[in-house]
Amino acid sequence: MENDRVIAVANQKGGVGKTTTVIQLASGLAKRGAGRVLMIDGDPQGNLSLFFGSDGKRDFGELLAVLRNERRVALPEFVRRNVRRNLDLIPAGNRDLRHEQSDADIVATYDVFTAFVRSLKERYSYIIIDSSPSHSPLERLLIRSSDAVIVPLEFQLFSVSGLESIIDEVRACSEGTGRDIRVHSLVFTKAENKLNRVKSYREIFSAFHLPVYEVCKSEYITRSLEKSRTIWECGPASYAARDYREILAKGFPVAP
Ligand SMILES: Nc1ncnc2c1ncn2[C@@H]1O[C@H](COP(=O)(O)OP(=O)(O)OP(=O)(O)O)[C@@H](O)[C@H]1O
Ligand SMILES: [Mg+2]
Numbered sequence: 001m002e003n004d005r006v007i008a009v010a011n012q013k014g015g016v017g018k019t020t021t022v023i024q025l026a027s028g029l030a031k032r033g034a035g036r037v038l039m040i041d042g043d044p045q046g047n048l049s050l051f052f053g054s055d056g057k058r059d060f061g062e063l064l065a066v067l068r069n070e071r072r073v074a075l076p077e078f079v080r081r082n083v084r085r086n087l088d089l090i091p092a093g094n095r096d097l098r099h100e101q102s103d104a105d106i107v108a109t110y111d112v113f114t115a116f117v118r119s120l121k122e123r124y125s126y127i128i129i130d131s132s133p134s135h136s137p138l139e140r141l142l143i144r145s146s147d148a149v150i151v152p153l154e155f156q157l158f159s160v161s162g163l164e165s166i167i168d169e170v171r172a173c174s175e176g177t178g179r180d181i182r183v184h185s186l187v188f189t190k191a192e193n194k195l196n197r198v199k200s201y202r203e204i205f206s207a208f209h210l211p212v213y214e215v216c217k218s219e220y221i222t223r224s225l226e227k228s229r230t231i232w233e234c235g236p237a238s239y240a241a242r243d244y245r246e247i248l249a250k251g252f253p254v255a256p
Contacts (some may be wrong), residue, residue, distance in 0.1 A: 003147060004182075004184055006121065007127070007184060008022050008146035009128065010139060010160065010169075012134055012135045012139065012166065013163065014133035015133070016133075017189030019051070020189065020225065021152045022048055022128050022130040022231065023051055023224070024232075024240075025128060025252075026039045026244070027106030027230040028248045029128070029248065030087035031076065031085075032254070034125060037127075038120060038208060039087070039088070039126065039128050040090045040117075040129045041090060041092035042092070042130055042132065042142040044096065044097040045090060046091065046092040047121075049089065049091035051225065054081070055080055057077065059092050059093040060091065060093075061101065062078075063078050064101065068108055068115055071112055078090050088124075099189060104135070104208075107141075108131060109141060110176075113145055114145040115127075116145075117145040129146060131231065146181060149181065150182065150186075150187055151187050152188075153187070153189070155192075157201075157204075163186070163205075167183060170183055184236060185210060185211040185251055186208070186210050186211070187247065188212065188213065190214070191214040191216050193216070193218060211242065211251065213250075213251070215247075216239045219241050220235030220237045220241070224236065231245070
């Protein structure tokens with residue numbers, strides 16, 4: 001687990017809390033002060049980038065094109081430094097990547113992008129990658145570059161088949177790269193204890209034998225996104241902050 005330093009947050013289902021989870025975990029890791037943290041906005045919707053505001057840096061889509069064509073990039077052109085203390089971001093513009101780059105283009109970028117991300121491990125303690133809600137070569141590119149994948153999801157029966165499909169995807173990426181890429185954990189966002197069904201869901205999902213976390217449904221998360229303030233800034237004493245803190249403590253242990 002100590003080697004899980006490049007984390008992709010992925011689920012092909014939309015609106016399950018991927019971007020929220022990237023924001024809170026990455027900013028939480030940066031707050032520790034044990035090295036710098038980089039976020040990569042791998043979702044062309046650019047929600048993560050919107051949260052942190054824009055400053056005209058070149059975006060993730062351009063980064064892929066430059067890597068593919070020139071094999072190397074001038075990193076400062078793409079990295080927004082210090083969106084928070086110790087926290088950097090490679091932003092995505094709100095653009096339709098699919099119109100600009102074909103699936104074959106993305107596939108042709110797999111290896112050079114992985115090499116790029118892995119070279120960044122020298123500079124960053126953690127790299128946290130947001131992804132778009134789709135099974136696509138783009139999602140695969142992001143997972144292939146990672147050490148482990150966090151899967152946010154909701155307590156619904158439909159989530160089971162979605163989860164099986166993302167586990168298959170992670171396995172395919174691992175086989176494709178010849179590197180061990182694992183599912184880091186499942187994060188149930190918007191968890192509501194009062195639902196009677198939750199107990200049976202907990203049982204169903206325990207069959208996957210993966211670490212499971214729950215983040216309660218919280219007004220503070222809604223507020224966090226509306227105000228572009230992390231949970232540590234707008235509700236450090238909230239239950240949602242407690243829940244994300246638990247993921248940080250158990251899922252990202254500090255080296256002794
Ligand atoms: N713990 C929570 N409590 C309340 N609302 C939440 C919580 N987590 C996420 N949400 C809400 O769920 C919605 C979707 O969250 P988010 O944008 O993070 O999902 P996503 O998986 O990144 O979506 P997309 O697939 O479109 O990229 C947001 O409106 C957010 O406020
Ligand atoms: Mg998102």
